[in-house]
Structures are given as structure tokens and as C-alpha cells.
Amino acid sequence: xxxxRHPSHQHxxxxxxRGDAAARRDATAQNSRFAQLFEALAAVGIAARPAIYDxxxxxxxxxxxxxxxxxxxxxxxIQDGRDRAGLDALLRDVAARGVWVSAHPxxxxxxxxxxxxxxxxSMGWGSDTTxxxxxxxxxxxxxxxxxxxxxxxxxxxxxGGQGVWKVEKLPxxxxxxxxxxxxxGSEELTLDDFVRRCAExxxxxxxxxxxxxxxxxEGVLRCYMAGDRCAGFGYHKVKALVDSPAARSEAGxxxxxxxxxxxxxxxRRLMEDEWTPQLTSLLDIPRLDLPAIxxxxxxxxxxxxxxxxxxxxxxxxxxxxxxxxxEAPAEIAVRVADRLRRKL
Numbered sequence: 001x002x003x004x005r006h007p008s009h010q011h012x013x014x015x016x017x018r019g020d021a022a023a024r025r026d027a028t029a030q031n032s033r034f035a036q037l038f039e040a041l042a043a044v045g046i047a048a049r050p051a052i053y054d055x056x057x058x059x060x061x062x063x064x065x066x067x068x069x070x071x072x073x074x075x076x077x078i079q080d081g082r083d084r085a086g087l088d089a090l091l092r093d094v095a096a097r098g099v100w101v102s103a104h105p106x107x108x109x110x111x112x113x114x115x116x117x118x119x120x121x122s123m124g125w126g127s128d129t130t131x132x133x134x135x136x137x138x139x140x141x142x143x144x145x146x147x148x149x150x151x152x153x154x155x156x157x158x159x160g161g162q163g164v165w166k167v168e169k170l171p172x173x174x175x176x177x178x179x180x181x182x183x184x185g186s187e188e189l190t191l192d193d194f195v196r197r198c199a200e201x202x203x204x205x206x207x208x209x210x211x212x213x214x215x216x217x218e219g220v221l222r223c224y225m226a227g228d229r230c231a232g233f234g235y236h237k238v239k240a241l242v243d244s245p246a247a248r249s250e251a252g253x254x255x256x257x258x259x260x261x262x263x264x265x266x267x268r269r270l271m272e273d274e275w276t277p278q279l280t281s282l283l284d285i286p287r288l289d290l291p292a293i294x295x296x297x298x299x300x301x302x303x304x305x306x307x308x309x310x311x312x313x314x315x316x317x318x319x320x321x322x323x324x325x326x327e328a329p330a331e332i333a334v335r336v337a338d339r340l341r342r343k344l
Contacts, residue, residue, distance in 0.1 A: 011340040013070040014051035018079060024052035040329035044337045055086050062090055069340050070100035072292055074320045077157045100343055103291035103318045110283045112318030114154040114208040123278050125313040132207045139195045150212035156205035163201055166212055166241040181240040213312050215300040217247035222297050223267055224324050226335040227290045228276045230259040230268045232325030256325040292335045294318045
């Protein structure tokens, strides 16, 4: 199929993101937010084209994708009130017809939802995590867990902190204190009211419950991965789920670093040599099906006996990883070139 499509054997990929008809009409490699990635792909001999997607012209996008060897996708699970249901069906269709899709919707369901925190809880990045399949189960089990300390409740699919809550028991009170990750201040509710507020999360998925990490105010460390190799790091202090006004005032933008940064080499070794192989084994994901770009967000856990930090996984992002370190496009391009060579 590839030989017929491209007699010169130059591989082609589409870089897909959301936009309206005007954005689709005017899209070029040069005006794209992925301009560096277009350049990196060209440097390894891959011709990349922008592909702007919207449900209103989905069939045009389908035809475009059927004319390339691969597609790299940057679309959030929830954005402007829309989900990915239509897009995911389209991507499954073109993948079934021989186009390589990164990240494939089935891979996203395995590693890019909060349920991965439960499924990998036995790994070195794991914590005392549980999974609620129904609101009734959450209502029955959450009080016991709250008795041991604050918890973090997360809807299975979301982005930007949507559906993420810090929940803690108030002393000598039937009420609980809840803090929405997208808001600045906490509020007090009854447990029943909180469960009702979360009821919609169970309509199309589960809810994950993790212990709150007391060192969250020290910052979140993000490890960027291109397939099974580290592509760089990001670090920033966060406001989300942090109660202390002083700690919240220290929050700032994410700072990026290359995969060679000496501060993060222990985490790099863990990700490349231990955790990513364990992840693919546990979730039954072939190595070549790992996304061309994904990231894992870590909170600092308890200090280990040797004085080094432990890391607790808070989230894996797969659907729309951007921005990323300046070095990442070159790593992504190498990953894409390797995958497309193996596709022949």
C-alpha cells in the first residue's frame, strides 16, 4: 500500500488538531504551533502536513488521513464542551485501513485515563489507590478512607483539572471539606452532596481515589516520553489542590529541561528502564504502539531511607501533550521515523 501511495518511499504524516473551517483553510507548517515538529520531521525525511479537525468536516479529514502513512493527534478529551467520540471513531477507521495513528484511541483508553493510576498501583510509582465503579460504592467506601487522611478524587477522563477534588474529613463535624482543582477556595459539604456532585462522572466511566500527597506544594515534575525514551522534563509549583495561600503564591509557569538535565537522571532511569516496560506489560501495550509523545506527572512522595525522593504518579497525559521541551520534537521525529520504517 505504501509503495503504491508514495513511489519515492518518502513517508508522510498528518499533524491533527482541532480548529474551524478558517483554520483548516489557512493552516500551514509555518503558522502552526507545531512548527518545530514540522521542521524536525523534515530533518529525518518525513513530509508532514497540518490536518485541522472539526466534526462538521470530518469526512474531509478522513480522506486526508487516508492519503498519509501516519497521523499524530493533539486533541483534548474534553474541549469547549465537545468530546472525542466522533474523532476516535474516525481514527479507528483509518487505522484499520493501514494508517499509523499516534496515539491510537485504544492506547489512550489503556494508559491515558485516570484508571491507569489504579491499574498500576503496584508499581514503584503507585499509591493506595482505589477505583469506584458507581456512586453508591463511592458513598459506602470513601468515609473509611477519609478517616486515614485527605484523599484526591479524579474522574476517569478529563483535562485541565476538570473533575479533580481534594477531599478531607473535618474534625468533630459530619461535613467534609472539598477543594475543586479548578478553583481557588474550598467549601464544606455533606458527603451525600459531594457524591451527588460527582454523579455525572459515572455516566461514562469510573472514579479514582488516591491519597493526597502532602508534598504537593513543593511542585510537580513532568517526564516527557517519546515512545519508550525520555524526551525531556518540566517542573513547576502548582496552585491546584494546594490550600496554603503562601504556597499558592509561589505557583508559576512550567520550566522545561532536556532529558540530559542532571537533576532528573534518576527519574529518567526509572522511566526508561523500569516503569515504562512494567507499564506496557501490565496494560498489554506493544512497545511500538506507545505514543510518539506522552508524559507522566509526578508528585514527590516520602523521602526514602537513602535521602532520595520517591515519586507518586498523578496522571499520564496522552491525548494532547503540548507544549513540551525544545528538545522534544527531535525525539518525536526519531520515534515517528522508526515506527514508519517498521510499517513497510
